Amino acid sequence: MIDKPIETVMRESKRNILIPADLVATVNQDNNLQHVFMVLTKVRYAKIPVLDNDNHFKGLVSLPMITELMLQDTGITSRPLESVKVKQIMQKDVPTIYERDNLEAIMRYLVDENFLVFVDSDNHFKGIITRRELFKEINFLAHNFNKHYIALPVYNHKSTSETKKAKVQGTKGIINR
Numbered sequence: 279m280i281d282k283p284i285e286t287v288m289r290e291s292k293r294n295i296l297i298p299a300d301l302v303a304t305v306n307q308d309n310n311l312q313h314v315f316m317v318l319t320k321v322r323y324a325k326i327p328v329l330d331n332d333n334h335f336k337g338l339v340s341l342p343m344i345t346e347l348m349l350q351d352t353g354i355t356s357r358p359l360e361s362v363k364v365k366q367i368m369q370k371d372v373p374t375i376y377e378r379d380n381l382e383a384i385m386r387y388l389v390d391e392n393f394l395v396f397v398d399s400d401n402h403f404k405g406i407i408t409r410r411e412l413f414k415e416i417n418f419l420a421h422n423f424n425k426h427y428i429a430l431p432v433y434n435h436k437s438t439s440e441t442k443k444a445k446v447q448g449t450k451g452i453i454n455r
């Protein structure tokens with residue numbers, strides 16, 4: 279569980295960590311791969327959401343999923359892309375979130391993934407939460423924590439000499455030790 283003071287300060291930032299659906303590049307599940315290839319190349323995002331005609335979230339597609347089909351024994355060709363729809367190759371087992379306030383789950387998920395898809399209770403696509411936006415929240419926390427709380431060192435877990443050493447390193451700005 280996230281410590282309460284940490285969560286409280288992160289919520290203080292009042293920033294919206296969600297990139298709303300209308301600002302997210304998406305494709306329709308019935309688009310052919312030639313179209314999706316062009317969209318992905320243009321927007322320069324590694325992976326984007328796939329939706330149906332009613333804006334339900336269906337999956338994710340990335341450039342490597344498409345280029346794999348282009349590699350043939352004879353070389354590279356875009357010919358197969360015209361006849362294959364994105365729904366045939368997209369990643370379907372994608373976790374989503376519908377509680378935007380669940381910082382705990384969001385943080386855990388974004389350790390391994392670049393973004394998390396946000397949906398409503400009917401699986402309508404509402405936007406994405408990216409690692410970058412979460413990082414801005416953590417940056418806010420790092421710079422604002424002591425405006426809200428007084429942090430005291432915990433002495434009982436370390437010997438006095440270890441604590442003194444940690445303090446000296448801290449003042450010299452040593453990291454990675």
Ligand code: AMP
Pocket residue numbers: 297301302303304323324325326327392393406408409410411
């Ligand atoms: P970022 O943390 O901004 O680098 O974004 C991480 C990932 O989220 C990108 O590589 C994309 O896969 C996805 N992403 C971010 N912004 C958008 C957007 N506006 N449209 C579609 N996908 C996006």
